[in-house]
Every structure is written in C-alpha cells, then in structure tokens.
Amino acid sequence: MKITYFRKSKLSKNKVLENLKNFAKENLLDIWGIKEDDNLILIGIYKKDLIENLKRKNPEILSVLPLNVIIIEDEEATKVGLLNPEIFDNISGESISNFFTKMIDAISEAGERKIKKIKIYATTNCPYCKAEKEFLDSKGINYEYNLVDINPLAAQEMIEKTGQYGVPVTEILFDDNEEEYIIGFDKLALEKILSNYKVELDN
Numbered sequence: 001m002k003i004t005y006f007r008k009s010k011l012s013k014n015k016v017l018e019n020l021k022n023f024a025k026e027n028l029l030d031i032w033g034i035k036e037d038d039n040l041i042l043i044g045i046y047k048k049d050l051i052e053n054l055k056r057k058n059p060e061i062l063s064v065l066p067l068n069v070i071i072i073e074d075e076e077a078t079k080v081g082l083l084n085p086e087i088f089d090n091i092s093g094e095s096i097s098n099f100f101t102k103m104i105d106a107i108s109e110a111g112e113r114k115i116k117k118i119k120i121y122a123t124t125n126c127p128y129c130k131a132e133k134e135f136l137d138s139k140g141i142n143y144e145y146n147l148v149d150i151n152p153l154a155a156q157e158m159i160e161k162t163g164q165y166g167v168p169v170t171e172i173l174f175d176d177n178e179e180e181y182i183i184g185f186d187k188l189a190l191e192k193i194l195s196n197y198k199v200e201l202d203n
Helices: 013-026 048-057 059-064 086-092 096-108 127-138 152-162 187-196
Strands: 004-009 030-037 040-046 067-073 078-083 114-122 144-147 169-174 179-183
Touching: 004 096, 013 030, 013 040, 013 067, 013 078, 013 096, 048 059, 067 096, 078 096, 096 187, 114 127, 114 152, 127 187, 144 152, 152 169, 152 179, 179 187
Parallel strands: 114 144
Antiparallel strands: 004 078, 030 040, 040 067, 067 078, 114 169, 169 179
C-alpha cells in the first residue's frame, strides 16, 4: 500500500481548490486552513465524524489528523493528493478510504481510477501463489503470471520494482500509469482493490 493517494489533473491548481471548496460544502467537510507557496497549495481538512470515531478507537492516530490535501502544479500536470486514507480503515472499522479517494477523484476531475493490468510474480512450488491464482481465477480476473524461478528477467524486474525476494508479489497497474504492489497473498487487500476500482483489464 502506498503512503499517499495522488491523481493527475488537467485543471489549474486554483480550479482544483475551487472544486475542493464546493465538495466540502456539499459533504460536511470543514476546511481549517489554506497555505499557498509558489506552485503548491496545502489545504487542511477536518471531518468531524471521522475524528470522533478515531478518538474512540485509537486517539493516538489523531497525531496525523486533520488531513492535508496537497495541490502541486508543474509543467507536466497538476497533482492532487493526500495521505492514503486506507491507513485509517482498519482502525476505525469503516471504509474511510472510499470517501477521500472519491473526493480526490472528484476535485481533480480525473475520473474514477480503473485497473488496466494485474501482474503476479510467483514460483512454481509456492502454495500462496497457487492460492492467489485460484482466487483470481474464481473471480474471472485476467492477469499475467510470471514464474521468477524459471524466468530470471522477471525475477530481476520484481526485485528492481519492489526490493522483494519473496513471492507472491502482485502489481496492480491503473489506467493513469500509477501502480500499487501487494506483498504476499493478501486476500483482503485484493478484494478491496477489486471492489474499489473498476476493472478494465487489457486482453
């Protein structure tokens, strides 16, 4: 899991900020501060029900709240993101990530993120690799299956991308060319990704 959730936008940073203000009004979200510095805008956001929930479950996690939305404008694109809200999901028992990832998708006008490719790095005798393969097959999900014990190029690719030597390693490639990696056969993480993002895999 990445520590942040970012999307690229074709909008100016000021238009994204305007979209965020509108989204906040419509979704009971408080903006407590805006700091601008050259090509960057930092916006503090506060969601009361999230704070109350976390305060009951684990008040120590409040040290990373309120959340900050970051808007960065450069020559290539405007990038919009925040700390990955999936970090809070297990603590609160609610799917907080859905709300905030959809907020970033909406204010950046980048649209819903879609899965374009799933690649698994595995070995011939790995029982967890086989279990993941059977799990994806049962859901009718297409994927690329690379056996790193007989394909040294695939092994090198896996290590260069993730620093991992153990398998399985699952690479999720999205339609905006961002990727996410799942280490080991993490069924819950796979189910969450498949349910949160539209799957449009290349054949």
